[in-house]
Amino acid sequence: MIHSARLQVSERKRSNYACELINNYKRNVMCSFTAIAAIAAVATVLMCIFAIVPNSSAFASTKSTDGLPPKGVIVTAFQQNWKSIAKECKRTYGPEGVSYVQVSPPQDHIRGKAWWTSYQPVSYNLNSKLGTEDEFKNMITTCRAAGVGIVVDAVINHTTGDSNKDTVGVGGSKYDAANQSYPDAGYTKDDFHQIDKDIYTYKDAQVVWNYRLVGLLDLDTSKSHVQKILGNYFAKLLKMGVAGFRVDATKHMCPEDVKGIKEAAAKAAGMKPENIWWMQETIGFPEQDPKIQPDQYVGTGEVDEFEYSYRLRNYFYGSIENLSHITDQLIPNKKAAIFVTNWDTERDNSTRVLTYKDGAKYELANAFMLAYPYGTPNIYSGYKFTQRDDGAPGATDTNIPDVKCGKNSQWQCTQRWTSIRGMIGFYNAVKGTKVTQWQDDNDNNIAFSRGNKGFLAINNTDKPKNVSYKTDLPDGEYCNVYASRKCSSTVTVNGGKVEITIPANSAIALHVKAVEHFGSTSTFSTVAMIVIVFAVLLIELALILCKK
Missing domain, CATH: 3.20.20.80 (Glycosidases)
Structure with a gap:
């Protein structure tokens, strides 16, 4: 009987040990998963930031x-x-x-x-x-x-002109224009054309090359x-x-x-x-x-x-x-x-x-x-x-x-x-692309694409203009870089067309490096902040799980 009891205790210990191993495994998996999720969230935000902020330098x-x-x-x-x-x-x-x-x-x-x-x-x-x-x-x-x-x-x-005598320049260089002497430059009278007349015609190259330009001593x-x-x-x-x-x-x-x-x-x-x-x-x-x-x-x-x-x-x-x-x-x-x-x-x-x-x-x-x-x-x-x-x-x-x-x-x-x-x-x-889809409406408005990289439309009139232009840009929401710096003005390309009202004497300029992926800039900032906060919470949870 005593032997039987000892066997039961031993079985329970083995069972408890197995459960503990399983629980530790689950915690480690959850710890790793949570840490990976946190890192992925932060990485996503960073990739988005670098994707929309090109290294222009x-x-x-x-x-x-x-x-x-x-x-x-x-x-x-x-x-x-x-x-x-x-x-x-x-x-x-x-x-x-x-x-x-x-x-x-x-x-x-x-x-x-x-x-x-x-x-x-x-x-x-x-x-x-x-x-x-x-x-x-x-x-x-x-x-x-x-x-x-x-x-x-x-x-x-x-x-210089020939009137100054024995004087100095802004930086302290000495010169004597009256005698065509510029010692700090290394010039003497022999280094100048000896014609003291200004250019009087541009129909003779020799005059243009050898006479003085508005009275300046000609080297x-x-x-x-x-x-x-x-x-x-x-x-x-x-x-x-x-x-x-x-x-x-x-x-x-x-x-x-x-x-x-x-x-x-x-x-x-x-x-x-x-x-x-x-x-x-x-x-x-x-x-x-x-x-x-x-x-x-x-x-x-x-x-x-x-x-x-x-x-x-x-x-x-x-x-x-x-x-x-x-x-x-x-x-x-x-x-x-x-x-x-x-x-x-x-x-x-x-x-x-x-x-x-x-x-x-x-x-x-x-x-x-x-x-x-x-x-x-x-x-x-x-x-x-x-x-x-x-x-x-x-x-x-x-x-x-x-x-x-x-x-x-x-x-x-x-x-x-x-x-x-x-x-x-x-x-x-748009470097390296050609002009495509040139369009004009015979009313002082033009538009053209730069391949599938950019699009420009100009309204050269004193009144707003409703336009519908073809473009080779991919469909999407673009920032009008002519009108705004922080993408507060956006333009939609849908079905290879741009349909919009261009203000008087203004333009719209769109390109593939200024695409509105997340709506407005403020929306992107809000989404980024939410993701970062979520990532921080995941990291905290990972630390708690990993300590147990």
């Missing part, structure tokens, strides 16, 4: 196959100091996907408040009213870290000594990390001279000439000498296609139905540098181009430029002015203060405009 850091920097959006930060540009690279340019910032000439120059003082070099030392050499270097480093390259506006055709760029000095200047900038150049007044130099300068730069920098990104200011008019036309300079790099700007204004102040023909007979796509306006045209040709003073039409023209596949687009960010010579806001003879953007600021800060930010993202999203 990556666009500027990729390498092209031909040795040149990849094509991308440029913003011209006109007359903005180096400290301000460095800050803006971190705040706006990098995060918004701007590939390059074009800066005003960095070399030492004559004193004065006017903007054009930067375009009269006295040496190639990098101390100017825009900042010191150290600040310039820091700007390059800071912007590159943000995925943004620096393009330098280089003034190499001339120096003899055919001389090897001059080419070497200029080549060393370019090489210094390249070694600092500059991505490329906009060469001022290129048409005022013989194409062979420009080629020689670029070759000297390449030699000094240890590069191949074809691997230096070189954009050239070449204003072409058909009535001028064929030798100074833009197509004569494509052998050394891209050229500014001013005709593109002129046509944009004509279309937007007339009818935009034929905008698809805007590039007819222009410089080939890969050689064209384009813009809606720049600092010269907004002052000297305001009746031929669109500027900030044209309001909505200016924004629409910039949107089209960024949406239509032609050339290298350059967005101009300058400041408001009343007189042609007005310097930057707050400028003195030797200094330009920091840029301050805001409602009452004189700075335009174009790169921060909602439509511009949205269209920069559009440009990056």
Whole structure:
């Protein structure tokens, strides 16, 4: 009997032990399952966040196959100091996907408040009213870290007017213009064309190349000594990390001279000439000498296609139905540098181009430029002015203060405009695609797709327009990046069609990297918060189960 009782106790112990093993197994399974569920919930939120917030700065850091920097959006930060540009690279340019910032000439120059003082070099030392050499270097480093390259506006055709004698530039460089002596640059009288007359005709290339441009001493760029000095200047900038150049007044130099300068730069920098990104200011008019036309300079790099700007204004102040023909007979796509306006045209040709003073039409023209596949687009960010010579806001003879953007600021800060930010993202999203589904209604409205990556529709009238357009975009809910930054304005693509009312003088711009997966941004935030809270509760439960 005692033996039987002992057997029963032993059986119960074995049974209890087995139950405990089973319960421990269940707890471990539940612990593992709960932990995995929590991790999965958090991972889902993170994947969604990274899916809808693209790493835009990556666009500027990729390498092209031909040795040149990849094509991308440029913003011209006109007359903005180096400290301000460095800050803006971190705040706006990098995060918004701007590939390059074009800066005003960095070399030492004559004193004065006017903007054009930067375009009269006295040496190639990098101390100017825009900042010191150290600040310039820091700007390059800071912007590159943000995925943004620096393009330098280089003034190499001339120096200054001939009136100043024994004086110094903003950065302390000595010069004697009256005697054509610039010791800190390395120039003597022998380095200049000895013709003391201004250009009087553009129908003779020799006059354009050898006479003075508005009274400025004209360098003899055919001389090897001059080419070497200029080549060393370019090489210094390249070694600092500059991505490329906009060469001022290129048409005022013989194409062979420009080629020689670029070759000297390449030699000094240890590069191949074809691997230096070189954009050239070449204003072409058909009535001028064929030798100074833009197509004569494509052998050394891209050229500014001013005709593109002129046509944009004509279309937007007339009818935009034929905008698809805007590039007819222009410089080939890969050689064209384009813009809606720049600092010269907004002052000297305001009746031929669109500027900030044209309001909505200016924004629409910039949107089209960024949406239509032609050339290298350059967005101009300058400041408001009343007189042609007005310097930057707050400028003195030797200094330009920091840029301050805001409602009452004189700075335009174009790169921060909602439509511009949205269209920069559009440009990056549709790279490599062609125009498809071009449509116009013969009533100053157009629309087109960029393959299955993007869609733009423009209403260039003073009244709202109900539209129904075909698009190659996949069906779904898209953010209108032209009108809103946080996807507060959405557009539905259904059955390959967009049916919507476009406000007067406005646009809708949709692309595949701005898709409204979760409804509004606030809805996404709410869903994300709920998932995160649920994940935290699961983690707590997992800890309790795993401790038992």
